[in-house]
Amino acid sequence: MRYLPLNEIDRAQMREVIGVTDIDELFADVPGKTLNPSLDLPDHQGELQVETILGEMAAKNRAAGAGPFFVGAGAYKHHVPATVDHIIQRSEFLTSYTPYQPEIAQGTLQYLFEFQTQVAALTGMDVANASMYDGSTACAEAALMAKRITKRSRFVMSGGLHPHYASVTRTNSELIGDEVIFAPSAPDGQGGILDLIDDQTSCVIVQTPDIFGNVRDLTPIAEAAHEKGALLIAVVTEIVSLGALKSPGEMGADIVVAEGQSIGVSLNYGGPYVGLFATRQKYVRQMPGRLCGETTDAAGQRGFVLTLSTREQHIRRDKATSNICTNSGLCALAFTVHMSLLGGTGLRQLATLNHEAACDAADALSGIDGVELVNTSFFNEFTMRLPRNAEEVVEDLAKCNIIAGVPGGRLWPDDEEMANLLIVAATECVTPQHIEAFATALKEVL
16 A cells, blocks of 8 residues: 555544544444455466356346346336447447536537426426436435435435445435434335324435335325425435326425336346436425536637536535536436437337236236235336245246346345245236246246
8 A cells, every 4th residue: 555645643633533442343333244245256367267257147147128027116227229338339438427617518408408407297296417426326316315405314215215225325314413213114105104294304215106106195294294394305216107198296295206217227237227316396405416607708609618517526615515426427418319310209119018918917917826926006117915925926037037026125124024025017018928938937936
């Protein structure tokens, strides 16, 4: 570590100031198995040998497009047109970074402006930022934004919120002393969240469609929150659903956060994805991240600039609204290109295809003895209750080359009531043959 200018005396003084006796205390919240994993790897090899070994390891994976695939729960397999990849791989986009100098970054600024316009229209909100890391971090930032607006620090989360989103938000909030209240997780969509809203509540965080696939009417929750002076944060993990459902803005949401992966971005082993963030005009100065604005140059021509960028890397960093607000620029471009290709009519048609595939899958699977459909409504994802452990069923179906969905035990490992639940997603990529193969194999393994 010869490049670090600090000596042991300097480090001792730093530890004294922050109140730790050993550097390891700084990592106390990180599980040991994560911090220092034991990797069973061979000693160093030549390049050819390394390629062979890694190829053998990679061959154990199964691509999502290699057969029937019904996994969702926040990341969805959709068709991405070849045009999207072609455009985002142009060198001026692929190598671009933060457009600090608008005079040489008009292309980047324009597509970010278009992206914001699309997100605002989809969510039914007044203004959107130039994207965030992903849906989960956007959710956490929304809670902190609500705290700045309401001057309160009590967050109420729906039991239908994706557990990963809830975990990220809880970690962000509890470490600074905020109170986080969870409504019970209820597969049928009823969680009693209205009873948890009081005069000290900063915000209510609700997902629709929720983690179980239930479509929620946010209007009564918005009214209850506003009556107590709290904000409603709406979470959408499947952005294609807004091609068929009423937007969160129309239902009274104050902040909308979403995962934009479904439009333009492949599964990519879990990332990178693109977080969407939109809000009301009156809250725009508390919104994290960057915002692109339209202006005119010295010659009176239309142009684009970064505006309201009080973030940690900019001049007004002491007034930054966020410290994790870097946008996912390339993924935002992919979203914008795909959205432009679809248009309003195309998005509605895509949403219809998704819903029809899910209905066909739900009908076929729920007709099997012992299988119960939990939902009364859904978009392209639903939950089934199986007669035995869902994780075991998924493993059995994988041997039949069918990736059946996400077992409840993966998301709620400590809740026995979730062990027999299976969350199934069906997008436009699911064919009638896939559904038939799934139903036939499920009968056998049960």
